[in-house]
Amino acid sequence: MTIDFNSDYKMTIGGVLVQTDETFNVINPATEEVIAKAPEASQAQFEEAVAAAKRAFPSWSARPSEERRALVSKIGDLVEKHADAFMHLLTKEQGKGRAGAEWEIGGSSIWCHEIAKQTLDPEMAESGEPDRSIETHRVPLGVVGGITPWNFPVLLAIWKIAPALATGNTMVLKPSPYTPLCTLKLGELLNQILPAGVLNVVSGGNELGAWLTSHPDVRKISFTGSTATGRKIMQACSSNLKRITLELGGNDPAIVMPDVDPKAAAKELFWASFQNSAQFCVAAKRVYVHEDIYDEFAKEITEYAATIKVGDGSQQGTDLGPIQNKMQYDKLQDLMADAKASDLSFLTGGEFPEGKGYFMPITIIDNPPETSRVVVEEAFGPVLPLLKFKDIDDVIVRANDTEYGLAASVWSNDLTTARSIADRIEAGTVWINEVHSFSPHVAFGGHKQSGVGIENALDGLAEYTNSRTIYTNHGAIGQ
Numbered sequence: 001m002t003i004d005f006n007s008d009y010k011m012t013i014g015g016v017l018v019q020t021d022e023t024f025n026v027i028n029p030a031t032e033e034v035i036a037k038a039p040e041a042s043q044a045q046f047e048e049a050v051a052a053a054k055r056a057f058p059s060w061s062a063r064p065s066e067e068r069r070a071l072v073s074k075i076g077d078l079v080e081k082h083a084d085a086f087m088h089l090l091t092k093e094q095g096k097g098r099a100g101a102e103w104e105i106g107g108s109s110i111w112c113h114e115i116a117k118q119t120l121d122p123e124m125a126e127s128g129e130p131d132r133s134i135e136t137h138r139v140p141l142g143v144v145g146g147i148t149p150w151n152f153p154v155l156l157a158i159w160k161i162a163p164a165l166a167t168g169n170t171m172v173l174k175p176s177p178y179t180p181l182c183t184l185k186l187g188e189l190l191n192q193i194l195p196a197g198v199l200n201v202v203s204g205g206n207e208l209g210a211w212l213t214s215h216p217d218v219r220k221i222s223f224t225g226s227t228a229t230g231r232k233i234m235q236a237c238s239s240n241l242k243r244i245t246l247e248l249g250g251n252d253p254a255i256v257m258p259d260v261d262p263k264a265a266a267k268e269l270f271w272a273s274f275q276n277s278a279q280f281c282v283a284a285k286r287v288y289v290h291e292d293i294y295d296e297f298a299k300e301i302t303e304y305a306a307t308i309k310v311g312d313g314s315q316q317g318t319d320l321g322p323i324q325n326k327m328q329y330d331k332l333q334d335l336m337a338d339a340k341a342s343d344l345s346f347l348t349g350g351e352f353p354e355g356k357g358y359f360m361p362i363t364i365i366d367n368p369p370e371t372s373r374v375v376v377e378e379a380f381g382p383v384l385p386l387l388k389f390k391d392i393d394d395v396i397v398r399a400n401d402t403e404y405g406l407a408a409s410v411w412s413n414d415l416t417t418a419r420s421i422a423d424r425i426e427a428g429t430v431w432i433n434e435v436h437s438f439s440p441h442v443a444f445g446g447h448k449q450s451g452v453g454i455e456n457a458l459d460g461l462a463e464y465t466n467s468r469t470i471y472t473n474h475g476a477i478g479q
Contacts, residue, residue: 003188005086009036009181011045011200012188012199012201015194018039019039020042024038024040026181029325030312041202045202046202049172049202051217052200053198057169060169060170068166068168083106085185086105086182086185089181092181096277097319104152115163115440118163118458118461122136131475132471132474134472139466139467141464141465141466142220143218144169145212146172146173146222147223147225147233148173148176153183154183154186157183157186159224160222163464170200171198172218173200178325179324180203184201187199187201213242220245221243223246224247225247227449246452247281247446248281248406248446249378249380251285253398254286254288255396257412257414258290258291260412267300269284274382276320278381278382281406282406282435288387290389290390291389294386298347301364305362308320311359322357322359322360323360325358331380332380335379335381335383344374346364347364347365348363349361349362363383367385367386368385392421402448404450405446408425409432409434410431426447428445428450439457443459443460444457
């Protein structure tokens with residue numbers, strides 16, 4: 001069946017493509033033009049999506065694990081087969097350039113194939129008695145609600161779909177209203193291989209999210225997004241004790257030691273900070289540079305920034321695209337107004353261009369006070385404070401002085417020192433001399449207010465299950 005990725009966006013409910021009476025506009029952030037009207041689910045349609053998932057659960061969960069996992073792998077095949085169409089649409093609705101789209105869509109396919117290889121085998125416990133056995137099995141939860149963000153709408157949907165379906169759950173998936181189109185087409189595409197009701201894709205705004213997080217038949221919510229929204233979801237889920245996985249915000253520190261080459265480190269840290277126009281939960285958002293190399297590093301990263309093209313992701317040669325939506329764009333304008341009012345020193349950027357599109361230049365700020373908003377807040381846009389340090393103990397205290405604890409990085413040619421620093425950082429992931437490495441087989445999660453639970457690896461797979469322990473006495477009763 002041929003799918004038109006450029007029009008006719010519909011929801012998937014119970015294996016059927018569904019249109020709605022109400023729609024909402026989807027904006028290309030590079031042009032501010034309306035590129036599509038997406039369906040806005042009514043409460044009745046949402047209820048049918050949950051009911052369809054609930055109906056599909058018994059047969060799907062009873063299906064042999066290897067069959068479910070084979071279908072998850074086929075999801076990866078379909079994504080790969082339609083990669084060009086997904087990448088083109090992703091650039092239109094999200095704004096990222098070709099390289100970023102290739103990274104996201106290619107990663108989505110890989111994730112499906114690799115998650116499909118994972119199994120949660122029964123665990124046998126020692127009972128100490130020859131006629132007695134104890135087995136712990138991992139069993140699916142039921143209907144899972146997935147809520148995905150606008151920065152990596154396809155990849156982070158797959159991070160939820162693949163483990164949820166592989167472990168025998170069914171799903172109701174809600175994409176961000178800023179970037180619903182690829183996800184709606186993904187739902188349409190997967191109708192070709194998944195039984196009706198196993199994956200339902202519904203679109204809408206905050207009201208739809210509230211219905212999903214409070215619904216009594218939804219057993220778990222997996223959410224990726226801001227810490228503020230994560231708190232609200234956690235509160236809503238507490239009413240009926242839903243399981244939750246929350247991958248939330250970050251204010252990730254990078255610590256650059258004096259023994260590195262400033263020019264080489266500057267290029268690495270530029271992309272650590274500005275990939276996807278810094279709309280990345282694990283972007284390096286505070287870069288602490290030792291005073292011995294601070295001036296040279298600041299010069300090198302500023303000069304490198306001048307070589308980077310910010311523009312429409314659909315145009316050849318664009319390195320970084322626009323801010324994805326007007327709400328985030330306005331927040332960044334407010335942050336820049338505060339930085340100027342605070343008389344901070346800009347190495348580059350800070351001025352928003354005239355004309356269409358939510359474009360913001362690469363902005364690097366020279367050693368602002370630790371209490372500045374540009375240091376304390378997660379900008380989620382191309383704003384980077386460079387901060388000077390002298391003492392290792394002091395910089396570790398400064399790096400940890402945040403409500404967040406998602407990721408961090410340490411850069412040094414002395415691996416013993418780098419490791420001793422990494423061991424003291426309060427974050428779920430710490431990279432040494434690299435950044436933004438992820439794997440379906442490596443656990444990812446946040447400390448403090450950067451999240452609850454784990455994604456990826458067997459720990460992440462287990463988050464979509466309950467444990468069931470069976471004790472069996474093999475001796476005859478009454479004999």
